[in-house]
Amino acid sequence: MATEGDPSVLENPRRRDYLQFAAVAVAGVGAGVTVLPLVNSMNPSADVLAASTTEVDLSAIEPGQAIKASFRKQPLFVRHLTQAEIDQADAVPLGELRDPQSLKERTKEGKAQWLVTLGVCTHLGCVPLGAGEGEAKGDYGGYFCPCHGSHYDTAARIRKGPAPKNLEVPAYTFDTDTKITVG
Amino acid sequence: MSFPWAKHYEPKHPLMQWIDSRLPLPRFVYNAIGGGYPVPRNLNYFWNFGVLAGVALVIQIVTGIVLAMHFHSSAAEAFNSVNVGIMRDVNAGWFLRFAHANGASMFFIVVYIHMFRGLYYGSYKAPREMVWLLGVVIFLLMMATAFMGYVLPWGQMSFWGAQVITGFFSAIPVVGDWIRVWLLGGYAPDDAALNRFFSLHYLLPFVIAGVIILHIWALHIPGSSNPTGVEVKGEQDTVPFHPYYTAKDGFGVGIFLIFFTALVFFYPDALGHPDNYIPANPLSTPAHIVPEWYFWPFYAILRAFTADFILPAKLWGVLAMFGSILILFFLPWLDKSPVRSANYRPVYRTLFWVLMVDVLVLGYCGGSPADPAYIIASQLASAYYFAHFLIILPIVSRLERPRPLPGSITEAVLGTTKTA
């Protein structure tokens, strides 16, 4: 038996002192694992993840017009391009672009006139102008974000201003010629 | 602090020296729950429950903060935000909710054991009256917090609990009805009441944490009591809190968590009431309104007063229910015996166990329907409760002849006699 209250027993790790280290280590692991559900609970919940798809009816959109819809609580732009706008987009050499992508890559095969993008500026998330009637379309005839002056062209690609990327094209499919389902 | 042999904080690491010389927080912690706090060496497992109560509070605050991120405090949405949002859709939401609901029960179990420990070993006596008084304040705050928390899921028991508890205040003469309407912000529990209860339910735990700091501060002036009730006489009577009691408390926390886990994962609804899974319906009262189990003894006292005598029965019930807790504030002056521990007070020890059984009987009656048999038992048990504290205890503490006390803690521990 060690001397009563002998401090050396506590201060010099020896004999069975691995027990203390092991106990503290296991408690630490337990505490760490307990944090996981707390953090995970802040991820999107099942009802948000299941947030349904959005259907958009294209029949009423004339060439040159655009509409705003809502997809997963974010604005969605659906734009019916005119032939002139398609030509304008195709004429740009990809090398000049900050985020090189052709209009063809950004639309569905045989449906180059339908440009579907999120209405979320890739700079800091404002909603660009240009989809509504009479709104400024910017220097390149597409969208213009008034927050920090990003200009997008007719294929919604970034051309001028601080935004790093083109407006995002969400996953969508054509159900019929005049109806798409986004998501 | 008050023991001259207490170890002094001597940080070795330059960073700790740097911090300590600018903000002596490390020193403060060291002296509070570290090597700098000498504690009687003979504490038994009942002394674990203070730390366990602290652990329970931390569990409640942490789970509560995350739950609040998902809760909607409106009468229209509260029930579904708990029973659909949190219980089904939020990741691990069911775990957080069950942990919080059962955490409240664990908190009360631990605090009740902590309080009965104090009663048995006379921890409320001089010079520790302030520790006891602050403890009773914490208990009152816990009761208020738990009540308001139970209202939040907006089930039938939530709603009718709010209705009944705020109804207590209408027993106050003249201004009672006005106070009740003011508390609810309306004529019945609704959005206004739910929102303010949510706000206060979030606030009060932090007030409790503040009072706990005062409780521990007050404890550190005389130092912890011990099972013999004999004050510390010298260095041989104490050990430093760390590592001795941190190790023991660590083991205690493990046992606590095993019980807690068994409740949360295997019997999460065992302590709740089925009616709270029915959405609040202001037009239909449940057949049998009961509060959560930790309020049952007080509920039994409330219901025991069935006769109008000078004052209306309702007012007597409310006065007695609050009185049964307020009595605890006066306990240090009701029990004047100089001997602390019931181990050396044969008569008081018997009384303690009678009181314990009495409170259990009250609890059982409070959770049962208001049938005559239970009412009679409540009336007898309530009468004993008041008689115990206000009549029997003051007389016994004067007349009782205590058994001889050990000369010191060390003497009691080592079993040596008279020679120490």
Added chain:
Amino acid sequence: MTSLLMRSIKFLVGLGFVGVLLIALWGTISGLIREGTPQTAEQALHEHPKELHLPSNGPFGKFDLAQLQRGFKVYEKVCAQCHSLNLVSFRELAGLGYNEAEIKKIAKDWPVKQPVFDNKAGTWGERDNTPADRFPKVYYAANGTPPDLSLITKARHDGAAYVYSLMVGYTEKPDAEGAKKFPEALKSPEGLHFNKYFANLHLAMPAPLTDAQIDTVKYTDGTPTTVDQMAQDVSAFLVWTAEPTMQQRHRFGVAVLIFLIFATILGYGAYRNVWRGMKH
């Protein structure tokens, strides 16, 4: 004088409370002697639920997916006429073992549609259900208010056993002694039905599961479609709707408990090690 008053005030307060309690006690006892405790019809005739053995019972219970699917079928074909399941989403049916296409079809074919408000017209219309929707509310115009069944097994004492007993209890004979004592209590008021497992003895719901429902439900997994089997299966299903995460909870619980027991044994070792040589 004042000090004497101060010293005796505790006795006065104590005697006050005790005295009032004794007066109240006298009132209770004399009332009891005067009136006794007459047995009520509910006390004589109401019975506790029968035992029901489900795989989900107990702390380590698991769901039997085939049974849950059968129970869902009973709910769909019978209960759903009057009772909603408004806290449950169609997508959660994946927990019963249905795949995405099946869930889509169940949602689309569900006879009660989702209400939608037309912002242009200012009127309510409806649309088909999708997997992301919760089961729509059922509005019931006739006598009685059928409760939502999502949480019913948590919202009643004895949960599933109660639901099962209620389902099969319509045809069971009441307690003979009680029936002799309270013959009036057996006669149901207009529009109500006798069931000894129901707290008030008479409820608005007629027997929902009878031989007439056997053809409507018709199990396809080889299980015989009987009233008792349907009652068991729908009770099992309603245990699932009340807490679809129950099985997950049990599984995590075992893991957490094993870890904690291990950690606590280690903690005990550490505690004994720290205190070695220190008599206490």
